[in-house]
Amino acid sequence: MHKSILLLAALLQATTCFAADINTATVADLDGIKGIGPALSRRILAERDKGPFRDWAELAARVKGLRGGKAAALSAEGLTVNGETFSASAAPNAEKK
Secondary structure, eight states, X not given: OHHHHHHHXXXXXXXXXXXXXXXXXXXXXXXXXXXXXXXXXXXXXXHHHHOOOOSHHHHHHHSTTOSHHHHHHHHHTTEEBTTBOOOGGGSOOOOOO
């Protein structure tokens, strides 16, 4: 019985975990990530239309508002770039536009 409860709890947790890759996410996927609102979704999709993002550094350089702490917070909410989570060493300070 105890194992069944643990299994059920693990399955529920797995279904609530959400990961979206920036290069394949839909508007609904992006809107479902805490910290991404309509304006940021539009900026992300507009830049993605120009070409996929290679890594977090490129994402931060191309999309206004996705630097440092914001990128780390979005990564913690499940956002990835080509399957990679954000790390401070992976995204050096990008120049402001």
